[in-house]
Amino acid sequence: MRPLLGLLGVLVVLGTLSSVVRTLVIPRPSRSSFTRVVSGALYIPFQAVADRCRSVERKDKVLAPAAPLSLLLTLVLWLAAFMLGYALLEAAVSDLDAKAAIGEAGSSLFTLGFLSSHRSALTAVDFCAAATGPIVIALQIGYLPSLYAAYASREAEVTLLQSRAGSPPWGPEILARYAQAELLDSLQGLFGNWERWAAQVNESHTTYPVLILFRSARSSRNWLVSLLAVLDAGALQLAFNPSSPQTQVRMALRAGFVCLRDLAEVRGIGYDADPSPEDPLDLSYEDFLAGVARMRQQGFPMERTPEQAWPDFRGWRVNYEALAYLLAHHIDAVPAAWSGPRRTPSVMITPTTPQNRRPAAH
Numbered sequence: 001m002r003p004l005l006g007l008l009g010v011l012v013v014l015g016t017l018s019s020v021v022r023t024l025v026i027p028r029p030s031r032s033s034f035t036r037v038v039s040g041a042l043y044i045p046f047q048a049v050a051d052r053c054r055s056v057e058r059k060d061k062v063l064a065p066a067a068p069l070s071l072l073l074t075l076v077l078w079l080a081a082f083m084l085g086y087a088l089l090e091a092a093v094s095d096l097d098a099k100a101a102i103g104e105a106g107s108s109l110f111t112l113g114f115l116s117s118h119r120s121a122l123t124a125v126d127f128c129a130a131a132t133g134p135i136v137i138a139l140q141i142g143y144l145p146s147l148y149a150a151y152a153s154r155e156a157e158v159t160l161l162q163s164r165a166g167s168p169p170w171g172p173e174i175l176a177r178y179a180q181a182e183l184l185d186s187l188q189g190l191f192g193n194w195e196r197w198a199a200q201v202n203e204s205h206t207t208y209p210v211l212i213l214f215r216s217a218r219s220s221r222n223w224l225v226s227l228l229a230v231l232d233a234g235a236l237q238l239a240f241n242p243s244s245p246q247t248q249v250r251m252a253l254r255a256g257f258v259c260l261r262d263l264a265e266v267r268g269i270g271y272d273a274d275p276s277p278e279d280p281l282d283l284s285y286e287d288f289l290a291g292v293a294r295m296r297q298q299g300f301p302m303e304r305t306p307e308q309a310w311p312d313f314r315g316w317r318v319n320y321e322a323l324a325y326l327l328a329h330h331i332d333a334v335p336a337a338w339s340g341p342r343r344t345p346s347v348m349i350t351p352t353t354p355q356n357r358r359p360a361a362h
Helices: 002-025 033-050 056-063 066-092 098-109 120-165 171-180 184-207 209-213 223-240 247-267 285-297 306-317 321-331
Strands: none
Touching: 002 033, 002 066, 002 120, 033 056, 033 066, 033 209, 066 098, 066 120, 066 209, 098 120, 120 171, 120 184, 120 209, 120 223, 171 184, 171 223, 171 285, 184 209, 184 223, 184 247, 209 247, 209 321, 223 247, 223 285, 223 306, 223 321, 247 321, 285 306
16 A cells, blocks of 8 residues: 555656646746646636626626636645645655644645654655745746736737727727828838737747736737737738738738747647638628728728738738637637627627827918
């Protein structure tokens, strides 16, 4: 019986250690089943309550604590798993009963020292446990600043987009507002910023997948919807104005859908890596025309008609539409225009273009 307890203890300790290392130490995408199960299990009750909320604001308020709480719960469960594993090892190398083994393991793991033994076998296990507790807690303390720095970096660009695209953001609204403000020459700068943003989010959110579930400070903002809006604006720009500068727009589109694909892999979502430009879209042609009307209303220049531009726009959007819709459904993002369905029936929110308040010429 003791060898079996010892083997089980070793497996529990090593398995938990592997989860800690994969989550906190390895600076690359490395999926941990333990953290994934903890996060998923914690999210279920929050999502169940959110599904019964009628307003977007209330739903966002319910879901906001889920991801941060999963970090705290993960730490607690790591320590509990280590205590169980070391208790099994204590019982395996001594004649301690379950209660005494747990007490000694906990005393050592949390470096309290109220229980100790002079037997060499137990002392060796106690030393390992005493080293494990502070190391795990220290790693978690160091992990949180990196996590929140990545979150703050992500949200800064999302907040900046609000004045450019409305809230929630929408691809046609970006081009409409730039046209209204006569700032079309600065569109290349927008796409350059979002190419870098997509690369940074790709790196941080694949390394720390819990960031995918972190929500913005306001219910009308969302990182995924913002990215989708910028990608749609780029696809519309290329489709309607093929003679305009294309390099930066194409690079932003490429970085954006590569980011979505890498995040989908982290979440275990399948996708078509080589879609055909002829594949159908979930976005209807009628919805496309509604977006074009918003752009035309604000004077956005168009070299092509909507009928001519639609095939090119569709050819770009097939690269990211399905993934964006799946991720938006998964994280229950704000129901923005052109962003797909949600878990519960929702009215899609379209931003309103601000009125032109320039003084009349004299």
